[in-house]
Amino acid sequence: MTAKTKVPVIGLTTRHIVYLIVMHTIGAMILDAGINFGLATAMYKNNKHPVYIWPLPNTLAGDMAVTIIIQQALTWILDRLAVRGDLKKGxxxxxxxxxxxxxxxxxxxxxxxxxxxxxPGFAFHFKRVVVYIVATFLLYWPITIGVLYGLKSGHVGAAVADGAHAAGEFNLWPFPQIFKAVYSAALGLTTPFVSYVTLIYEGETQAASSGAAAVSAAGDEESKVAN
Known part of the structure; x- marks a missing residue:
């Protein structure tokens, strides 16, 4: 706890709501979209293999599943660190x-x-990351596959084969990149939940620590009086 750290409060204030929406929702969505657009560019642009929903090596279904695992695991770790840093700054x-x-x-x-x-140790975080990932997967992945099939039926993102590239379901630049960016931005909507539980965790541990310190101080005073 630093000099700038504020006292824990009960209930979300307007400042909390703005903080969660601006920094941990909109900010997270923009950051996630930018990173994943860049990753998709490296993965799919100028790649000789066609991009499909299922077939390897360029499978959007597989990519979306892996994105959930990596992004949500990193969100749990990095967002908790970011919230703690913001709390120290007041x-x-x-x-x-x-x-x-x-x-x-x-x-x-x-x-x-x-x-x-x-x-909290490794087991503490591992259990929660797994549940966080599974819940996100069940919510997002099936819907995403349905959207991809809908786009496929409308031939959205399909490219024509040329001398350097084979025809695929979603080879048209920059469809895979935009899709991955939008998808990861949508995953960013889950970030405020991590921020919220971290705010509570830090508040409760701070309150418990302050209470223990107060009890210890009272005990010291009683000892001095007795002596």
Whole structure:
């Protein structure tokens, strides 16, 4: 805890809402889209293999699945670090656990696991990353495949074979790049959830630490009086 760190508060304030929307929703979406557009350019542009929904080596279905795994794992790690950095700067106040918080939020915050283990370790984060990835996969991937089949039926993104490139379902530049960018931006909509549970985790651990420090100080005072 630094001098700029604010005292934990109960409930989302207007500042929290703006913080979560601007920095951890819009900001995350723009960053994710930019990175994945660049990755898709490196993967698909000037590639002699055609781009399809399923067949390897250039499979958009596989790409979208792998994108979920990598992006969501990195989001869990990097977004938590970003929130902690913002808390140290005093950009926003940490949160206390709402009394009406769902069991899902309580599990992701993981205070019981932290108290039992002393501090969050690999197992703590691994379990939550896996659930985060699986939930995102079940929500996004089937819909994405449906969208791709709809685009395929309309011949959107299809290219004509030439001397250097074979014809594919989505070879037309820059369709694969734009699709991957939009898809990753949509995944960025899940980032505020990680930010929110991190704000609560930091607020609860800060409150617990302050309480323990107060009890310790009171004990020291009693000892001095007794002596």
């Amino acid at each position: 950009l926003v106040a940490p949160l206390r656990m709402p009394s009406d918080a769902s069991s899902l939020v309580r599990w992701f915050v993981g205070l019981k696991d932290v108290k039992a283990a002393g501090k």
